[in-house]
Each structure stands twice: as structure tokens, then as C-alpha cells.
Amino acid sequence: MRDQILHHLTHTQGRGPEFATVFDWRLAVSYTVRDLMVGPWVGAIRAARDQGAKRVYYLSMEFLIGRILGDAIVNLELEPAMGRALTLLGLDEQVILDDEPDAALGNGGLGRLAACFMESLSSLNCPAFGYGIRYEHGLFRQRFEGGQQVETPEDWLNQPHPWEFVRINYSYTIGFKGHVETVDGRAVWQPGESVIARAHDTPVIGWQGHWANSLRLWGALPTTLLDLKRFNAGDHTAAAEPEALARTLSRVLYPDDTTESGKELRLKQEYFLTSAALQDIMARFLAEHGDLEMLPEKVAIQLNDTHPAIAGPELIRLLMDDHGLPFDRAQDLARRTLNYTNHTLLPEALERWSTWLMGRVLPRHMQIIQMIDEDHRVTSGRPAQVGIVQGDQVHMGELAFIMASRVNGVSALHTELVKDTVFADLHKLHPDRIVNQTNGVTPRRWLRMANPGLTTLLDETIGTGWTKDLDQLSGLEAHAGDGAFLDRLHAAKRANKVALSDGLLAGLGVRADPDAIFDVQVKRMHEYKRQLLNVLEAIALWHRIHESPNANWTPRVKIFGGKAAPGYWLAKSVIHLINDVAATINNDPVTRDLLQIAYPPNYNVSMAEDLIPAADLSEQISTAGKEASGTGNMKFTMNGALTIGTLDGANVEIREHVGPENFFLFGLTADEAAIEKARPGHARAAIEASEDMKIALQLIAEGRFGRAESCYALLDRTWNDDPFLVASDFDAYFTAQRAVDRAYADRADWDRMAALNIARSGFFSSDRTIRGYMRDIWHAEPVTPA
Numbered sequence: 001m002r003d004q005i006l007h008h009l010t011h012t013q014g015r016g017p018e019f020a021t022v023f024d025w026r027l028a029v030s031y032t033v034r035d036l037m038v039g040p041w042v043g044a045i046r047a048a049r050d051q052g053a054k055r056v057y058y059l060s061m062e063f064l065i066g067r068i069l070g071d072a073i074v075n076l077e078l079e080p081a082m083g084r085a086l087t088l089l090g091l092d093e094q095v096i097l098d099d100e101p102d103a104a105l106g107n108g109g110l111g112r113l114a115a116c117f118m119e120s121l122s123s124l125n126c127p128a129f130g131y132g133i134r135y136e137h138g139l140f141r142q143r144f145e146g147g148q149q150v151e152t153p154e155d156w157l158n159q160p161h162p163w164e165f166v167r168i169n170y171s172y173t174i175g176f177k178g179h180v181e182t183v184d185g186r187a188v189w190q191p192g193e194s195v196i197a198r199a200h201d202t203p204v205i206g207w208q209g210h211w212a213n214s215l216r217l218w219g220a221l222p223t224t225l226l227d228l229k230r231f232n233a234g235d236h237t238a239a240a241e242p243e244a245l246a247r248t249l250s251r252v253l254y255p256d257d258t259t260e261s262g263k264e265l266r267l268k269q270e271y272f273l274t275s276a277a278l279q280d281i282m283a284r285f286l287a288e289h290g291d292l293e294m295l296p297e298k299v300a301i302q303l304n305d306t307h308p309a310i311a312g313p314e315l316i317r318l319l320m321d322d323h324g325l326p327f328d329r330a331q332d333l334a335r336r337t338l339n340y341t342n343h344t345l346l347p348e349a350l351e352r353w354s355t356w357l358m359g360r361v362l363p364r365h366m367q368i369i370q371m372i373d374e375d376h377r378v379t380s381g382r383p384a385q386v387g388i389v390q391g392d393q394v395h396m397g398e399l400a401f402i403m404a405s406r407v408n409g410v411s412a413l414h415t416e417l418v419k420d421t422v423f424a425d426l427h428k429l430h431p432d433r434i435v436n437q438t439n440g441v442t443p444r445r446w447l448r449m450a451n452p453g454l455t456t457l458l459d460e461t462i463g464t465g466w467t468k469d470l471d472q473l474s475g476l477e478a479h480a481g482d483g484a485f486l487d488r489l490h491a492a493k494r495a496n497k498v499a500l501s502d503g504l505l506a507g508l509g510v511r512a513d514p515d516a517i518f519d520v521q522v523k524r525m526h527e528y529k530r531q532l533l534n535v536l537e538a539i540a541l542w543h544r545i546h547e548s549p550n551a552n553w554t555p556r557v558k559i560f561g562g563k564a565a566p567g568y569w570l571a572k573s574v575i576h577l578i579n580d581v582a583a584t585i586n587n588d589p590v591t592r593d594l595l596q597i598a599y600p601p602n603y604n605v606s607m608a609e610d611l612i613p614a615a616d617l618s619e620q621i622s623t624a625g626k627e628a629s630g631t632g633n634m635k636f637t638m639n640g641a642l643t644i645g646t647l648d649g650a651n652v653e654i655r656e657h658v659g660p661e662n663f664f665l666f667g668l669t670a671d672e673a674a675i676e677k678a679r680p681g682h683a684r685a686a687i688e689a690s691e692d693m694k695i696a697l698q699l700i701a702e703g704r705f706g707r708a709e710s711c712y713a714l715l716d717r718t719w720n721d722d723p724f725l726v727a728s729d730f731d732a733y734f735t736a737q738r739a740v741d742r743a744y745a746d747r748a749d750w751d752r753m754a755a756l757n758i759a760r761s762g763f764f765s766s767d768r769t770i771r772g773y774m775r776d777i778w779h780a781e782p783v784t785p786a
């Protein structure tokens, strides 16, 4: 290992050890580890081809993979060897690992789920490709200035990315705009613009290195490098136009689509990913099988949300226009190949494009969408309000549903709500199409890698088998009454808290007492996730401590993390409020030993790996019926945090598994929330009824936390609208938090509950989820390499 690292330092990085920087060493280490991934990777690709295996294709606009090196070391079980090699070289392993930038190619749960799925697909030997976009900048980087979020571009690709392989032979032309002609009775689309999609492959190594699949990310290139004629005529800017179009396409995740040009760019990105992926899939399929009738038998395509929903019309287009199939056969084959996962019931996420934009950017697809819609109308006898095209809008959710073999929700509750709400009419017409696959997370990254202290304890107590069979954690049940075991569990958690506390002090100047409750809410900033409820509770608690400073309070550190979409003013004003409240409370001499608030900026996968293992309390407090599943909730449970939460998303299943007595439940149910929301004046009535809530709002309005003006809109919305029922749930939440205080004060009992949470978290492995998809949706089998 040491020699390999030195070899790569010299021959790949071109550096002598005496001149090498941390970056040079990290690349040398990464190439050394990558070498060990290539064998299984090539073997897996060969085995899948030789055995004519069915392949799974996961199309996603986001893959929030985070850092790769540490994960690869864990999955290849290289820790001892790597540790020794780096010691021999006089290097600090943590410094090397921390030098890697996060691949921030996602926003939140949806993208992180895709990354966990890729890892589980490899760990289960399921032949698969992930297809996405190689965003040059990914999601923005977050800073706080005066407590407010400021966005700057993420520059992870400013330095060489050692994990990827550029495949210049896998390049496809992607057209946009133009017009459709009929030649010999066949439609011929003549695009007005085009770019090239070029493949960049990253191997995703599974547990113990038996198998690796590819994450294939598309970068955009111009079809002509430079318009030389215009260049020579002196118009240098115009000459570079083709390049500008291409670069913009794979530049950032979620360009602001509040403008018309932003909308067009987003639609083009979605088509760029989808068309490149489908052309690649068809090329591989035809090379291996030839007979188009075999497509559904050999190919399963999963659409991650509606973002790649243009796959339906695109696959039909390829089958009709390139391969000459009639519409009916093309549509039938496409439908038997495609599946769609719904991740949210919120209307803003079920995409809609104007027929004008769709017709202009993708004229051939607009025709095919109308054919699909008309065919569905005739064959299903559906009611008028169910169509894909309604008025001047193309509904991508309906398109994805109608073109899918299976549609799945991501938790038991969410799947039922999908049937009852967003797709109620389509569900009546196609009652077998919707199925559930409750989300999961990979225990390799989220336990073995992120929490080495707990991992050692688990390995020594129940063996290492849990890593690939997470249900084996149930072996801990027998130790939940064993004082010596609980002491070790407590010590492992405390060590993580000490490390985090050091980091918070160094980074933010916040003093977090490792014996306080570490209460963590990390996720995208969104009104329905109710970070506002959490910070209002902090204010009310602060006020109560002031009223009786000598009462028996349990010290608490509240930790927040998350980014707000750049155009989302409300989420941004909650960030501002949290930071302002922290600035006041953290310096208050009366309460500072009892309550601290920390909001480290730029929450990402790496930060999650530090925060989650150090958490005692997991905040999963969305308005019931709004969070489709949640996956952070699962990571916390696995790492021995207890949940305070509503009956929402996968919280419901977590509570069933860990037992209601080991979970802090509060709040309205989804049904109750729907009724409450319809009640006129619910917000005002709930605030009037809650002394603590009223005081919290009053303190904000009085300017106790800085400029009250910046909060007026937020306060106004809370008093008069409160669409996510913060006020209606406030007292129940406050009361549940006091139950948490009392429970935490009994250390032995808390540790016992934490142990039971870990012991009963096996169900939430993404291996279980992927097995479910393989069985119920993809009909795919694992493959053994020769």
C-alpha cells in the first residue's frame, strides 16, 4: 500500500515526496484505492454482459454522493492497511480524507437516496447504471453574513477529480428546438440546436468489493468547438456561442427557474440527461440483444421523480423514428420498461411545463405527448380532469404515471396518500400500478464509516455481519439491560459529541457541553419541515428558564443545518431568525450553560457524517402528511439518537419498529392536520391558546433578537395563515420536549432506549429497499462474477 501510494505520487501526480502537498498525497492515495476498485468493476461489467443479465438504470437529476475516498476504504476493508501505510509515510489520515471536496450534486434527500441506492445496488450484485449530470458547480455553497444566507458557486471540479474515467467513445448528440418534417410517412425531427453529451464514469464499489456499478454522469460539449468563420471575421463573442450553450447546460444544479430563460434551461437539462441515458441504454441493449421485443425483459428504467419524465416520449421517439416501430408497439415497450418514483405530494414539485415551452424546445416530444394523452383518454375512459395536457400545461406527474409500469411512494403513509390525493383518479383507473417501497440508507457509509466508535462496539458485541445484513442489529436487544454495554455505548456517543463540540467551538465559537442533549435538525430549509417550530420552542424555553433560572433544567444544545433555495424568501428569513436568536441566547449569562444554538453553514454530506453520530435527539417535526419519507430520520435512529417527531413519512414506521415507548411523538395526524387547516382562523386561535407561543412571537416582534422588521412578514404569515400548522402543534411539541428533558436526565434509561433504537433499525437499510425494488418493480436478479 505504501509503495503504491509512492508510485502514484511520483508517476501519476508527478511529485517527489519532499515537495508533495496534502492535495498531492490525497490524489496518490485515491489512485491507489481506485486501482483496487477497477478489477471488481470490470469483472462486474463483464459478468453482466456474458450472462445476458437484466440491467437496472436509475435516472436522476441528483446524486448527492459526498466524499468517495473514505467510503471506498471502508467498502474495500482497507482501514488497517491504509492506516499503517499512512503512518509509515508520516501522514495524518483524517487530514487526507478531509481534503476531498464533497461532490454536491444534489439538494437533499432525493439526491442522497440516489447515492445510497447506488451503493446498495453494488453491495447486492445487481447490474445497474446511475445516470446523472456532471454539474460543474453542483449546489451552491452557503455562507452567513449578518445571519443571512449568501450563496457562492461550489467549485468541486476546480481541481482534478481522481475517481472518474472520461469515455470519449460514449458521446451522443442531443437536439433541441427546430421543427418536425414528414419524410416517407415518417416523422423526422430537425433540431435547431444541439450539444454533445459525453460520459464520465465513476465506479461505485459495493461492500467487500465484490461488485461495482457505474455512475455515469453526462457533461455537455459543443457540437462545433468554435464558429471559425465568425471568429475570423472578428466577432469573437458570437464565435463562442456554441460553447456557451453547452457549458451552461451542465453548469449548475437547479438554475433559478423563476424566469422564462431559467425554465427553458431546466427543461433542457432534464432532456439532456434523459436523452443521453436512453441513447446509451438502447445502444447497449441492441449490441447485446438485437430484438426490440426483449427490451422490457432486459432493461428496467427507474425515473427518480418527474425530472426525467420526458423519458416516456423520448423512448417512444427512439423506437418510432429511429427503429420504425408503430406508435402502439413503441408505447407498449416503453411502458413495460419504465417506472416512476414519487417523492413528494407538494404541488410545487410535480412539474408542469407550458405547452408553448415544450413545443418550442422539444417539438417532436410535444407531438408524442399528445399521442400518449389521446391514446390514454380513449383506452381508459378517464374523467376529463385526469389528462397529461390540461389547458396550456403539460403535467409531468401524469405523464410519468401513465408511462410507467409501476409507480411507487417512498413510505407506507406516503404511498397511501399518493393513492388518495395526487393520483387518486389515475389510481382508480390503474389500481395495481402504485406500490410502496419505504426508503432506506446504506449502513456502510452512515454507520460503519461515519461512526467508527459505535462500529467497534457493534463488531465486538454482535460480530461484523450487520454490515451487510442490518437485521442482525437485533442481536443488541439482549444487551440493552447490560450496564457495561450501555456504559460503552454512552462513551462512544460522548466521544462523538466531544469531537463535534470541539469543531463547533473552533468554527462558530459556540460552547457545546458534551453532557448536554445534542438536539439536531438538519435538512433542506423548507416551511413544511418546520425549522420555525424548533426555533420558536428555543425562544419559549429561553423565556421559561429566565422565569425560574434555578429550576431543574436539562442543558441542551440545538444544532441546525441546511440550505434554502436561493429564491425562497421565507426559508431564508427563518435562517436569519435562527442566527439572530442564537446570537442573543448564546451570550446570555443567565441561560448560556443551559441552552446554546449552533447553525454551522454549508450543511452537506460530510457535515452530516459528523453531526448525526453525535446527536442524542433527532428532530423530525414536519406537518403530518407532508414529508414523503425522510431518510435523515433513519440515519439518526441507526446511530442511537431518539426521535422527537410527528406521525409523518417514515417516522410512522420508525416508531413501529423501535417501539412507541422509545420515541417522542407529538402533534396532529395527517387527517387531523387536513381538518385543522380547513378551519377558518386556526392560526390565531391556536396562538391565543398557547401562552408559550404567544410570548415567543412577542419577543421576536419586540426586537429582542435584532431587527424585528426582517421578521414582520414571517410573523404576519404565522398569525394569519400558518399553512403548516406551527401554532396548532406548538404546545404538543413544547410538552414533548419537556418529556425529552426528563428522560435525558435518567442517563441509564436514555442509553437503554438509544440501544433499542439501534437494535431495531435494521429495516431501514437501503439493501432492504433495493431488494424490494428488484423483486416488485424491476424483476432483476443478482449476478455472480465469474
Ligand code: H2P
Residues within 6 Å of the ligand: 107, 108, 109, 110, 113, 343, 344, 410, 439, 523, 524, 627, 628, 629, 630, 631, 649
Ligand atoms: C424528498 C422528500 C423526502 C424523501 C426523499 C427521498 C424530496 O427529499 O421530501 O421526504 O425522503 O425525497 O425519497 P428531501 O425533502 O429530503 O429533499
